[in-house]
Amino acid sequence: MHNRITFMNGxxxxxxxxxxxLLLLVIGLNTFIIWAVFADLDGLRDWLLAILAMSAFALGGSLLFWQYYAWLVRKRQSRRRKQATPPAASEKSPHPE
Structure with missing residues (x-):
């Protein structure tokens, strides 16, 4: 098996x-709109800083989500591997008593 994320049941x-x-995008846009309304952004510099901050927020959130998703997939794959291998206690011992 490969160690990469595969989309089974795609x-x-x-x-x-x-x-x-999409949920992350909506949260980021709503946060940006609320901040723009209450922060009283005056000049172009303020708007550019706000857009940069929201882009960093959205990028960080999406990277965090991808890390969690990759961890979840690895956890599922290791659980499937453990279920596929028979337990060691069921094997015959080399020295019968």
Whole structure:
């Protein structure tokens, strides 16, 4: 088996992933709008700093999500490997008593 993330049962997982990414985008946009309204951004410099801050927030959130998703997939794969291998106690011992 490969150690990379594979999309088994692709449509459901991809739809779930797109849903999470859209949720992050909506949270980032709402935060930006609220900040723009209450921060009283005056000049171009203030707007550029606000856009830069929100881009960093969205990038950090999406990277955090991807790390969590990769960890979850590795955890599932290791659980499947453990279930696929028979336990060592069921093997015959080389020295019968």
């Amino acid at each position: 449509n459901k997982k991809i739809a779930n992933l797109v849903g999470w990414l």
